[in-house]
């Protein structure tokens with residue numbers, strides 16, 4: 001590393017090194033000079049706003065945060081990013097996503113969850129239609145959407161594991177993107193011949209010697225929805241492998257109610273995986289019990305609330321506001337809505353306010369206070385995500401944290417005049433205000449443009465060709481009937497939701 005640090009004083013050499021040794025080479029230090037920094041105060045356990053403050057980044061870490069007025073000697077070759085009038089925020093954290101699905105963008109705007117299962121989910125024709133290249137370009141494009149929006153860490157529930165090749169392609173794209181990704185290999189029962197034994201063997205290959213092995217940004221984890229569906233010995237095989245390999249993370253969909261998917265903290269605990277050093281993130285958790293939430297607290301595991309997804313699909317989130325101290329935010333299926341976490345934080349803030357006001361109004365009382373603050377929403381979108389991943393060095397701007405930094409230009413018509421940077425970001429910003437994004441000390445967006453490599457135009461073209469091919473196939477595929485029982489033997493039947501119509505009479509349809 002000594003030799004590399006020496007060489008990196010020349011920018012050209014540094015860039016060459018980045019190309020050759022992306023996982024270890026580092027460019028010169030960077031100073032974000034004199035901005036408004038949204039930090040965290042341990043004493044108050046709340047956000048701390050630092051005005052006229054500079055951030056020094058060395059390698060992939062924040063090495064110093066100090067008042068702009070302080071006269072310090074910078075390391076030679078430090079690049080200075082003037083930040084006056086800008087808001088410096090930690091990178092946002094998305095704790096639930098299926099990155100491969102980008103090619104479905106806009107073709108499922110009115111889909112329901114039942115339709116999703118039989119049309120867009122992991123057990124549909126996807127396993128025969130998607131090539132490894134389709135996965136690669138969909139995954140990469142999905143990650144670029146996040147980076148553009150200032151989302152620097154993503155927990156990917158990667159259920160595109162229909163073959164060794166499609167699995168590798170998604171992991172490979174994650175590594176090449178430069179984003180921080182917990183790429184979680186889904187173990188599932190497929191009908192295309194890719195057996196559980198083969199999946200487990202390949203998962204182990206990727207853990208031991210996959211493309212993320214030397215990466216400082218990507219980790220391999222496990223996605224396992226079959227916990228409540230597999231026979232106990234089958235579960236034990238998966239659980240034993242995860243523990244023996246000490247995987248970086250385990251994630252699973254958790255629904256309950258009429259939907260099934262009874263994975264949850266109580267069940268995970270019965271298999272001995274809830275209370276180990278491995279972080280577990282349960283997505284949605286709409287029907288978690290009091291005991292489930294207590295288990296989350298006592299074992300320090302997290303719930304991923306995906307506000308827009310739970311509203312779009314109707315899982316709903318009746319109890320999530322009661323578990324927010326063990327929760328973070330996620331996106332889920334970004335082909336049916338956008339992937340910026342700030343939008344999710346804003347939606348969640350207002351939905352929670354509405355719900356908590358309602359409790360007072362039902363008693364014909366007038367709420368004198370506002371039940372949730374922008375600071376709470378901001379922490380949910382940043383620091384809580386880091387904690388869900390058991391990474392206190394992510395989702396915060398503090399000395400020693402990873403250099404995942406988002407710079408908002410505060411001068412757009414929608415932001416001009418801000419005094420509280422947290423309110424400015426949570427309530428008034430949009431993706432267009434994100435000027436720079438740094439991940440692990442490397443700029444991924446600079447002056448409002450992604451800096452993801454010279455081949456970005458080609459990636460766009462390849463993705464577009466893939467998306468057009470896939471969309472044409474889905475257009476030709478008849479919609480599922482959805483008659484009778486939801487799952488055979490469940491005793492749960494389909495029914496029609498009343499459709500909303502904004503025009504009198506028989507209206508607009510879709």
Ligand SMILES: *[C@@H]1O[C@H](CO)[C@@H](O)[C@H](O)[C@H]1NC(C)=O
Pocket residue numbers: 051052
């Ligand atoms: C920040 O610096 C500017 C000019 O350098 C000054 O006008 C302003 O009062 C400072 N703000 C704070 C909070 O110190």
Ligand SMILES: *[C@@H]1O[C@H](CO)[C@@H](O)[C@H](O)[C@H]1NC(C)=O
Pocket residue numbers: 071072
């Ligand atoms: C900052 O420190 C350097 C060297 O320590 C000194 O040369 C310079 O004059 C100082 N600048 C100010 C504004 O105090």
Ligand SMILES: *[C@@H]1O[C@H](CO)[C@@H](O)[C@H](O)[C@H]1NC(C)=O
Pocket residue numbers: 110111112115479510
């Ligand atoms: C969604 O809209 C399409 C037309 O764009 C329509 O054919 C389809 O029935 C709708 N799907 C659902 C689930 O309502």
Ligand SMILES: *[C@@H]1O[C@H](CO)[C@@H](O)[C@H](O)[C@H]1NC(C)=O
Pocket residue numbers: 164198201202205
């Ligand atoms: C997939 O990987 C596993 C584990 O290395 C291997 O046993 C299997 O043969 C591979 N499958 C194919 C089709 O290459």
Ligand SMILES: *[C@@H]1O[C@H](CO)[C@@H](O)[C@H](O)[C@H]1NC(C)=O
Pocket residue numbers: 209210211212213214
């Ligand atoms: C990781 O680095 C080691 C040593 O630098 C090298 O031997 C190995 O091939 C690399 N593995 C991968 C998957 O790139």
Ligand SMILES: *[C@@H]1O[C@H](CO)[C@@H](O)[C@H](O)[C@H]1NC(C)=O
Pocket residue numbers: 172173175176211
């Ligand atoms: C990803 O795949 C491409 C070819 O599709 C290859 O050039 C590249 O080395 C792979 N990257 C990693 C990290 O495995």
Ligand SMILES: *[C@@H]1O[C@H](CO)[C@@H](O)[C@H](O)[C@H]1NC(C)=O
Pocket residue numbers: 189195196197226229230231234
């Ligand atoms: C999935 O397959 C494995 C064997 O490959 C079996 O043990 C397990 O019970 C199956 N799960 C379901 C839900 O069918």
Ligand SMILES: *[C@@H]1O[C@H](CO)[C@@H](O)[C@H](O)[C@H]1NC(C)=O
Pocket residue numbers: 246277
């Ligand atoms: C698993 O890995 C984590 C992170 O590297 C480490 O902190 C923990 O001690 C490991 N657990 C076991 C049981 O080895």
Ligand SMILES: *[C@@H]1O[C@H](CO)[C@@H](O)[C@H](O)[C@H]1NC(C)=O
Pocket residue numbers: 275295298299
């Ligand atoms: C989790 O493990 C710790 C010690 O490792 C123990 O003190 C605690 O009671 C356990 N909690 C549960 C819910 O099992």
Ligand SMILES: *[C@@H]1O[C@H](CO)[C@@H](O)[C@H](O)[C@H]1NC(C)=O
Pocket residue numbers: 505506
């Ligand atoms: C609305 O549609 C229904 C079913 O297609 C039809 O029976 C009815 O006459 C229509 N009503 C009007 C006002 O057009």
Ligand SMILES: [Zn+2]
Pocket residue numbers: 096097098157253283332333
């Ligand atoms: Zn999901």
